[in-house]
Amino acid sequence: MAATSFTAAKFLAPVAARSGGERAPPLPAGASSSSFARAMRRGGAHHPRLRTALAVSSDVLAGNKAQAAAANPAVTREEALELYEDMVLGRVFEDMCAQMYYRGKMFGFVHLYNGQEAVSTGFIKYLNQADCVVSTYRDHVHALSKGVPARSVMAELFGKATGCCRGQGGSMHMFSAPHNLLGGFAFIGEGIPVATGAAFAAKYRHEVLKQSGPDGLDVTVAFFGDGTCNNGQFFECLNMAQLWKLPIIFVVENNLWAIGMSHLRATSDPEIFKKGPAFGMPGVHVDGMDVLKVREVAKEAIDRARRGEGPTLVECETYRFRGHSLADPDELRKPGKDYFPVSFYFFASLVKFLVLTRLSGEMENGIKASLAKFVAMLKMASNIVLMKTDEKSHYAARDPITALKKYIIEENLATESELKSIEKKIEDVVEEAVEFADASPHPPRSQLLENVFADPKGFGIGPDGKYRCEDPKFTQGTAQV
Amino acid sequence: MKLDPTVCVFGEDVGHYGGSYKVTKGLADMFGDLRVLDTPIAENSFTGMGVGAGMKGLRPVVEGMNMGFLLLAYNQISNNCGMLHYTSGGQFKIPVVIRGPGGVGRQLGAEHSQRLESYFQSIPGLQMVACSTPYNAKGLMKAAIRSENPVVLFEHVLLYNLKEKIPDEEYVLCLEEAEMVRPGEHVTILTYSRMRYHVMQAAKTLVDKGYDPEVIDIRSLKPFDLHTIGNSIKKTHRVLIVEECMRTGGIGASLRSAIIDNFWDYLDAPIMCLSSQDVPTPYASTLEDATVVQPAQIVAAVEQICQ
Numbered sequence A: 001m002a003a004t005s006f007t008a009a010k011f012l013a014p015v016a017a018r019s020g021g022e023r024a025p026p027l028p029a030g031a032s033s034s035s036f037a038r039a040m041r042r043g044g045a046h047h048p049r050l051r052t053a054l055a056v057s058s059d060v061l062a063g064n065k066a067q068a069a070a071a072n073p074a075v076t077r078e079e080a081l082e083l084y085e086d087m088v089l090g091r092v093f094e095d096m097c098a099q100m101y102y103r104g105k106m107f108g109f110v111h112l113y114n115g116q117e118a119v120s121t122g123f124i125k126y127l128n129q130a131d132c133v134v135s136t137y138r139d140h141v142h143a144l145s146k147g148v149p150a151r152s153v154m155a156e157l158f159g160k161a162t163g164c165c166r167g168q169g170g171s172m173h174m175f176s177a178p179h180n181l182l183g184g185f186a187f188i189g190e191g192i193p194v195a196t197g198a199a200f201a202a203k204y205r206h207e208v209l210k211q212s213g214p215d216g217l218d219v220t221v222a223f224f225g226d227g228t229c230n231n232g233q234f235f236e237c238l239n240m241a242q243l244w245k246l247p248i249i250f251v252v253e254n255n256l257w258a259i260g261m262s263h264l265r266a267t268s269d270p271e272i273f274k275k276g277p278a279f280g281m282p283g284v285h286v287d288g289m290d291v292l293k294v295r296e297v298a299k300e301a302i303d304r305a306r307r308g309e310g311p312t313l314v315e316c317e318t319y320r321f322r323g324h325s326l327a328d329p330d331e332l333r334k335p336g337k338d339y340f341p342v343s344f345y346f347f348a349s350l351v352k353f354l355v356l357t358r359l360s361g362e363m364e365n366g367i368k369a370s371l372a373k374f375v376a377m378l379k380m381a382s383n384i385v386l387m388k389t390d391e392k393s394h395y396a397a398r399d400p401i402t403a404l405k406k407y408i409i410e411e412n413l414a415t416e417s418e419l420k421s422i423e424k425k426i427e428d429v430v431e432e433a434v435e436f437a438d439a440s441p442h443p444p445r446s447q448l449l450e451n452v453f454a455d456p457k458g459f460g461i462g463p464d465g466k467y468r469c470e471d472p473k474f475t476q477g478t479a480q481v
Numbered sequence B: 001m002k003l004d005p006t007v008c009v010f011g012e013d014v015g016h017y018g019g020s021y022k023v024t025k026g027l028a029d030m031f032g033d034l035r036v037l038d039t040p041i042a043e044n045s046f047t048g049m050g051v052g053a054g055m056k057g058l059r060p061v062v063e064g065m066n067m068g069f070l071l072l073a074y075n076q077i078s079n080n081c082g083m084l085h086y087t088s089g090g091q092f093k094i095p096v097v098i099r100g101p102g103g104v105g106r107q108l109g110a111e112h113s114q115r116l117e118s119y120f121q122s123i124p125g126l127q128m129v130a131c132s133t134p135y136n137a138k139g140l141m142k143a144a145i146r147s148e149n150p151v152v153l154f155e156h157v158l159l160y161n162l163k164e165k166i167p168d169e170e171y172v173l174c175l176e177e178a179e180m181v182r183p184g185e186h187v188t189i190l191t192y193s194r195m196r197y198h199v200m201q202a203a204k205t206l207v208d209k210g211y212d213p214e215v216i217d218i219r220s221l222k223p224f225d226l227h228t229i230g231n232s233i234k235k236t237h238r239v240l241i242v243e244e245c246m247r248t249g250g251i252g253a254s255l256r257s258a259i260i261d262n263f264w265d266y267l268d269a270p271i272m273c274l275s276s277q278d279v280p281t282p283y284a285s286t287l288e289d290a291t292v293v294q295p296a297q298i299v300a301a302v303e304q305i306c307q
Helices: A035-044 A065-070 A077-102 A117-124 A140-146 A150-157 A191-207 A232-243 A272-278 A291-306 A344-361 A366-386 A391-396 A400-410 A416-439 A472-476 B027-031 B043-055 B067-082 B134-146 B195-208 B226-236 B251-266 B285-291 B295-305
Strands: A012-016 A052-056 A132-134 A220-225 A248-254 A283-287 A312-317 B007-011 B036-038 B059-063 B097-102 B127-130 B151-156 B179-182 B187-191 B213-217 B220-222 B239-246 B272-276
Touching: A077 A117, A077 A140, A077 A150, A077 A291, A077 A400, A077 A416, A117 A140, A117 A220, A117 A248, A117 A291, A117 A400, A132 A140, A132 A191, A140 A150, A150 A416, A191 A220, A191 A232, A191 A248, A191 B043, A232 A248, A232 A272, A232 B043, A248 A272, A248 A291, A272 A283, A272 A312, A283 A291, A291 A312, A291 A400, A400 A416, B007 B043, B027 B036, B043 B059, B043 B067, B067 B097, B097 B134, B127 B134, B134 B151, B179 B195, B187 B195, B187 B226, B187 B295, B195 B213, B195 B239, B195 B295, B213 B226, B226 B251, B239 B251, B239 B295, B251 B272, B272 B295
Parallel strands: A052 A283, A132 A220, A220 A248, A248 A312, A283 A312, B007 B036, B007 B059, B059 B097, B097 B151, B127 B151, B187 B213, B187 B239, B239 B272
Antiparallel strands: A012 A052, B127 B220, B179 B213
């Protein structure tokens, strides 16, 4: 039952590829200080014969907590507040969705993102408008981070005509052409090829159409979960993206659960980031509950892609605080169930044991001391055996919003009251979004046939020789097609 | 591809190999490896790439080396090609062309002899056309590439060797229209793709026997051109459908249904539909011939309808 992502083993494994590979260009000076960037400089860029692809563990994985804490990169006040506001927007919005769902304003399958905000904010806030984002059914917060107004997303969730997809897509199909949000997909994995195609189009624009942006290639970020990493489309696209050095970042939001299927029960080798080097691209693991760390890795991966150096696979260790969807009773993740061998109860027991033995060491009676020791050992053993770890508490303690708030205050980037005013502002935005969605009209019948085809001649020619779409009833949504 | 630099081709062996049936021969030399992209064997993913590229302004032509391989791409064809324009509220268009050879060949075995038009026809948002002559192949291909809709263009393995003089200049055919092959008075024969040739062969025999069949190549498998078809039925009052799809759930089944809905009052006889047997296409030539419709059956069917 080893949760291998959390062993303390230190590993940084360069995977030597075939010989005769091309020389990778050196990174420009001033690259970021993330462990990923450092590893790339150390091992990735300077072997003329071997093309090495790296599997890079995060500092959290390496068990180096002190270094992890110190490694938080400098961030400006503006950046920190932007990140904070975006994460708070994601959280408040999703909480409102839950409320609205249970009040019967939202229907069907709704998948909330609570707890994973650092991944969305960390990546998307570093992108430009022209960069593309592709997501899954857990897409509300990706839409918000990419700039889709909260009222458009809320109206879409309410199924109203003012929604970003005119009410036709729903929770799992958020699209926005102006913001380059290419969906919102219900089947896991089916968005990854679409993202690969968008990245291909960016390379094509640069090489064939000779249209180049000033910063380099437009980048595509594909978000998907741990369950998707066992799906064929994932592997097929890793291959093609690396083959053609497409400007894409594959971001795995590993929250350990695919509905009720634990990642460890579904995956032969649960370390997803190590699968990148199998295809020749770097694979990076990052603490997905820490927005600053995610942002560091994101910068590196996005800049690489923009320079034309190809794709990166990033595995973010994250967690969803709520169930898979609002319909999920979430019974498998109840407290008391065994999932982690490493728990703070273990350490607490250990501390208790140490304290007891230390105290009893000063005591007069050796037998009493041994007894106390024995009781403590039993307790420790029982904790391991019964695994009283609470996965949810473990991750709740790592809430990305709380962590960033703490960081901002400790680094004096802003005051408590400034943060509170951001929170208030966001609450107002979300309230307004609900009011807007409530007041918006349902789509009229006339909308039924409108967007089936981009060219409605696709409905064909009717018996009278006219195109079906020329029938006046077509715009009423009642034509025979 | 010369006229519009956003037109590109994806598929297995389309580039350096020139295409498994040489449809893209020479294009990689002219346009380069990115515009004529040799893909790895990953139909679902490269079809999805076509969708994503289409959403971002390119016009990909995706080839299934054999149409049957596109069964692997069903997820992308159904969910993304067909439905994405709708679920995005009209924000993104998918102007892809998906094409390739299908149909029953000469002893290619069951899996290389499939008729995918019957599986794709229910997908909303998709148009399907089948070419049958060099002339309509060029015109329909151009129309499909120009269309803003996702179009599946069915070619046939046995028709690549046809030779015909066709105009050098540009011409674009209408995707939604059927083609009048042979005007007649006694019976409307509706067909498409390779079966057109079996029908025309049968027509020679029928003419000798004194019949005057009207032969229409429906070309547009989805949507049906009910105007051309309807006008014919109003004239002849008798319909025979000859197709290569299986009897169950094929194009013929849908066409029969559409005719009954729209032209019931004009019929003097029940609609007959000759389809392939609901049998995996056998390798042995005698058995294979027995699974598809042969000219003799067409002659017999016309004689029966016209009694």
